[in-house]
Amino acid sequence: MTKIINEQKRITLFWSGASGAPYGLRLLESLLAADYQVYLLISSAARVVLATEHGLKLPSGPKAAAEALAKHLQCPTDKLVVCGKDDWFSPVASGSAAPKQMVVCPCSAGALAAIAHGMSDNLAERAADVVMKERGQLLLVVRETPFSTLHLENMLKLSKMGVTIMPAAPGFYHQPESIDDLVDFMVARILDHLGIEQVMVPRWGYDQRDK
Numbered sequence: 359m360t361k362i363i364n365e366q367k368r369i370t371l372f373w374s375g376a377s378g379a380p381y382g383l384r385l386l387e388s389l390l391a392a393d394y395q396v397y398l399l400i401s402s403a404a405r406v407v408l409a410t411e412h413g414l415k416l417p418s419g420p421k422a423a424a425e426a427l428a429k430h431l432q433c434p435t436d437k438l439v440v441c442g443k444d445d446w447f448s449p450v451a452s453g454s455a456a457p458k459q460m461v462v463c464p465c466s467a468g469a470l471a472a473i474a475h476g477m478s479d480n481l482a483e484r485a486a487d488v489v490m491k492e493r494g495q496l497l498l499v500v501r502e503t504p505f506s507t508l509h510l511e512n513m514l515k516l517s518k519m520g521v522t523i524m525p526a527a528p529g530f531y532h533q534p535e536s537i538d539d540l541v542d543f544m545v546a547r548i549l550d551h552l553g554i555e556q557v558m559v560p561r562w563g564y565d566q567r568d569k
């Protein structure tokens with residue numbers, strides 16, 4: 359059983375099968391750097407995306423995957439818990455133990471639909487359902503283009519329930535010079551919403567005036 363280190367600094371992160379592995383990796387890195395205990399859920403398609411976009415092939419076992427990620431990100435493993443998709447005894451599966459915050463990043467149209475309809479067919483979908491029923495904070499970093507009416511309806515439905523929909527749509531007003539700058543833009547906005555301090559991207563109207 360995983361020991362809960364700090365009730366306040368726990369979060370669930372779901373990497374679903376949308377394009378955008380760099381967002382997911384950078385967010386994970388940032389959460390661990392902020393001393394969060396991260397319950398990481400990774401769909402089968404997300405593993406394919408990670409290998410395709412980042413060349414990172416994760417071992418199938420949750421423990422080995424956590425070790426591979428910790429090695430890749432050069433961070434300690436003690437705060438990273440990778441959960442299997444049928445690990446129904448994970449804390450994220452129950453309102454009595456789940457973290458109050460969850461981010462799906464990147465979020466596929468498939469994951470969006472499953473969450474919007476409360477499918478709970480695997481641990482990630484169940485975790486999202488739990489966060490919603492417990493009135494916690496759920497952020498979906500949706501990546502698809504264009505959006506169909508169905509995607510838009512699913513997003514509207516969830517938004518009306520208090521879920522934050524954050525399309526993976528980085529801005530350009532911070533004058534990005536690299537892909538990392540674009541990734542940081544999105545991750546910074548996610549951290550802002552989670553209430554986690556970040557210095558990756560200056561806030562509008564503050565640091566820019568000093569330039």
Ligand SMILES: Cc1cc2nc3c(=O)[nH]c(=O)nc-3n(C[C@H](O)[C@H](O)[C@H](O)COP(=O)(O)O)c2cc1C
Nearest residue numbers: 374375376377401403404407466467468469501502
């Ligand atoms: C390399 C790759 C990129 C993909 N990109 C997207 C995407 O950007 N948005 C999306 O909705 N689905 C995308 N898909 C399709 C989803 O992975 C697929 O619909 C999957 O079943 C979604 O389920 P999951 O999110 O639960 O993994 C992509 C698949 C692959 C292999």
